[in-house]
Amino acid sequence: MSTPRTLDHTLTALADPTRRAILRRLSSGEARVTEVARPFSMSLNAISKHILVLERAKLVKRRKVGRDHFISYRSEPLDAAAKWIEETRNFWASRLDTLEQLLREEDAANK
Amino acid sequence: MSTPRTLDHTLTALADPTRRAILRRLSSGEARVTEVARPFSMSLNAISKHILVLERAKLVKRRKVGRDHFISYRSEPLDAAAKWIEETRNFWASRLDTLEQLLREEDAANK
DNA sequence: TTAACGTTCAACCAAACGGTTGAATATATT
């Protein structure tokens, strides 16, 4: 089974609260980098780097118009991540021995 | 901005392919650390560290019996992560609908 | 008691992360 690096990138990008906040900030549509950075108490450069991480994960798209870079949200990676998580949860839910395993552990814990 | 650090931990833990493989490896029930490590081409210590990261995220539980540590999968963090992702997707779905609608109205106005 | 086993601890390393500051680049404005 090959390693889906895009999932690595997606989950890594989402694991940071600043980056999750940036995504929410984009809900009203495109925003320039400076606009994205405004509500945060860190440097513009720091936000620029966070945007790079989001871009690597394809969670945002960049549209350059003159000196302005417009950043916008892309939904595909989150869809894919949701799909993976659901598949994994189903995988676990369908393990036939799950109940048996729980009982075994309980039994051992109550020993 | 509330900071759910548990989500950070969950997503960070899941962002690594080795750790995702470890979780799958646990599908047949509990396993000792050495058993968990066996299929991997890295040192036992490396796997021990990965298990620590999974433990911090509460994705695995440890049960010590003598010198053996039995590692088992816990489903709660994945459930919580799925919930967050679904909420976020819903948030975006409604937002994108609204934007689309606005564009449609604008278009109609410019007729 | 001694030896083997299962696991972690400690030290180390290189690379990545998350942040900073200052300079460079490209575009707009006057």
Added chain:
DNA sequence: AATATATTCAACCGTTTGGTTGAACGTTAA
């Protein structure tokens, strides 16, 4: 042409990450 604005690039810093090796610790077996 000169200046201001938007953004990135480059260098640096301290911490974390993912890996190694070797020693230590606790448990089981001879």
